[in-house]
Amino acid sequence: MLPFERVSIIGLGLIGSSVARAVRDAMPTVRLTGHDADVGVRETVRALKLCDDVADTPGAAVTDADLVILCVPVGVMGDVAASLVADIPADAIVSDVGSSKAGVAEALAKALPDNVIVPAHPVAGTERSGPEAGFAALFHQRWCILTPAPGTPDAAVARVSTFWERLGSNVEIMDPAHHDLVLAITSHLPHLIAYTIVGTASDLESVTQSEVIKYSAGGFRDFTRIAASDPVMWRDVFLTNKDAVLEMLQRFSEDLTALQRAIRWGDGDALFELFTRTRAVRRSIIEQGQDDARPDFGRSDH
Secondary structure (H helix, E strand, O other), rough: OHHHHHHHEEEOOOOHHHHHHHHHHHHOOEEEEEOOOOOOHHHHHHHHOOOOOOOOOOHHHHOOOOOEEOOOHHHHHHHHHHHOOOOOOOOOOEEEEEEEHHHHHHHHHHHHOOOOOOEEEOOOOOOOHHHHOHHHHHHHHOOEEEEOOOOHHHHHHHHHHHHHHHHHOOOEEHHHHHHHHHHHHHHHHHHHHHHHHHHHHHHHHHHHHOHHHOOOHHHHHOOOOOOOOHHHHHHHHHHHHHHHHHHHOOOOOOHHHHHHHHOOOHHHHHHHHHHHHHHHHHHHHHHHHOOOOHHHHOOOOO
């Protein structure tokens, strides 16, 4: 039995188009409707035949939906949700895919007070963007975190959970504030560090006479992959999850100062202990199937 029969996707970039592809693969009888604010994206999605219908307005996309998934930057989530008020069925469950949850949950509940809200965060993605970058297997063996508010009907949470499980995800239920703290260290801070390192390297490019790019395989290349992510999305993530990011950034700054002190004073034991501990963390990530253990991160030579 299908958890939902009519799904509407608002925002058809990397994540939204991947949801559409995954639904097509896993639940081919589900009727898919969609909308994107960018007319060019809508035309591309029509050409790719990712949805049964691509509406020119968000309201027209949700008129008969029983699940509406907002795949838009978290900074506009509330405004986009508000644009659906006149058209969305009262019994439709509303969800999202945002990387921060406390602020998003509040914005969605305020914009759509008559609908059941089950916020979600599929912890998956690539540095690419746009509907052509999506693929059905994006969510396979990746976590999808649901952050329903207290009092949310259990049946609604179960339906959204089943939906993501059908797309290949492992589902976890979490308090939204706790989610934001966890993701601040596992996702948001690494992106912030990547943006900073790539920006610093760019500033030094004239000094090093292009050697930063030439020798990027030394580690810089891996930071540039993260730093190539959608700038609008990440701007909004940092602003909406400000408190948790700043807390983790303070912890990171303190740890970085301790590392700086160990290097200055030649404390090889402290460096070795840290590197041994972090190596074990990396191995645990691979053991849990969250990354590739192949040499060079599984990159092709071609």
